[in-house]
Amino acid sequence: MRVLIKKNTFVSITIAMVFLVLLFIIRERVLLDKYFVYFPDSNLAHTPSNIGLDYEDVYFTTKDGYKLHGWFIPGKNDFTFVWFHGNAGNIGDRLDYIELLHHNVGAGILIFDYRGYGLSDGAPSEPGLYLDGQAAIEFLTAHYYPESSPENIILLGRSLGSAVAIKLASLYDVRSLVVEAPFTSIGALAKHNHPYLPEVLLNRILKARYDSRVNMKSLQVPLMVIHGGRDSVVPITMGRALYESADVPKYFYSVDGADHNDTYIVAGVDYFEQIKYFIERFPTE
Numbered sequence: 001m002r003v004l005i006k007k008n009t010f011v012s013i014t015i016a017m018v019f020l021v022l023l024f025i026i027r028e029r030v031l032l033d034k035y036f037v038y039f040p041d042s043n044l045a046h047t048p049s050n051i052g053l054d055y056e057d058v059y060f061t062t063k064d065g066y067k068l069h070g071w072f073i074p075g076k077n078d079f080t081f082v083w084f085h086g087n088a089g090n091i092g093d094r095l096d097y098i099e100l101l102h103h104n105v106g107a108g109i110l111i112f113d114y115r116g117y118g119l120s121d122g123a124p125s126e127p128g129l130y131l132d133g134q135a136a137i138e139f140l141t142a143h144y145y146p147e148s149s150p151e152n153i154i155l156l157g158r159s160l161g162s163a164v165a166i167k168l169a170s171l172y173d174v175r176s177l178v179v180e181a182p183f184t185s186i187g188a189l190a191k192h193n194h195p196y197l198p199e200v201l202l203n204r205i206l207k208a209r210y211d212s213r214v215n216m217k218s219l220q221v222p223l224m225v226i227h228g229g230r231d232s233v234v235p236i237t238m239g240r241a242l243y244e245s246a247d248v249p250k251y252f253y254s255v256d257g258a259d260h261n262d263t264y265i266v267a268g269v270d271y272f273e274q275i276k277y278f279i280e281r282f283p284t285e
Contacts, residue, residue: 043090055072058072069113071109079152080140082110110140151175155169181226192238223246223249223250
């Protein structure tokens with residue numbers, strides 16, 4: 001026996017099903033963030049000893065009780081980078097960059113894994129990553145600069161880490177801020193990669209915001225923006241937009257021909273010379 005459904009009834013059922021699916025998606029935004037924003041790896045296969053660097057395994061606890069893991073690599077200069085890495089892998093995937101940064105710039109480096117990455121507890125979230133960054137800065141000042149403020153600290157963030165670094169630089173009076181491949185917001189970046197979807201819908205679907213357009217307004221420290229001229233993940237126009245919105249001493253370094261992850265390879269030694277130039281010049285202006 002055939003069951004006939006009137007056209008209007010079918011349309012109503014379809015609309016109701018779409019509504020229920022969207023409602024579920026909105027309620028499960030944290031789950032979507034897990035699969036579309038964060039790509040952590042808990043397997044820490046390598047350490048700085050693999051590239052011949054002295055380092056300390058460090059652990060510190062966030063204000064909401066998560067234990068984070070990182071490495072402190074001492075340098076010969078009077079400042080230290082706190083490094084906020086991108087959204088995939090863990091600190092063990094950054095050893096080549098660590099080696100080159102340490103050798104060419106000479107600064108100390110504190111690199112750590114966000115909650116849920118590497119050996120760090122928990123699961124990533126936007127509020128959580130901000131707390132992770134606060135814990136890293138406060139750990140560094142308490143254990144390695146006990147008599148000083150964060151004035152000896154340079155925040156270094158790339159890709160997703162740039163958004164975290166911008167937020168933290170708006171809260172702490174650090175020496176300066178260096179960001180690479182920064183994006184204006186998660187919604188705008190998702191819109192760029194999925195132009196057929198409205199940004200307002202993407203903002204409803206994804207819980208994470210990472211709205212650096214807003215956080216940049218509170219920035220009070222010197223800023224350096226690095227961006228690959230052919231970045232296929234985060235368009236260089238976003239880096240330019242954030243740079244133009246900052247009302248601080250600032251410096252933009254575009255690496256012609258570079259994509260999202262190979263700026264320091266394409267530019268070679270000049271990449272690190274530009275960072276040194278920024279550090280040495282801009283705080284004195």
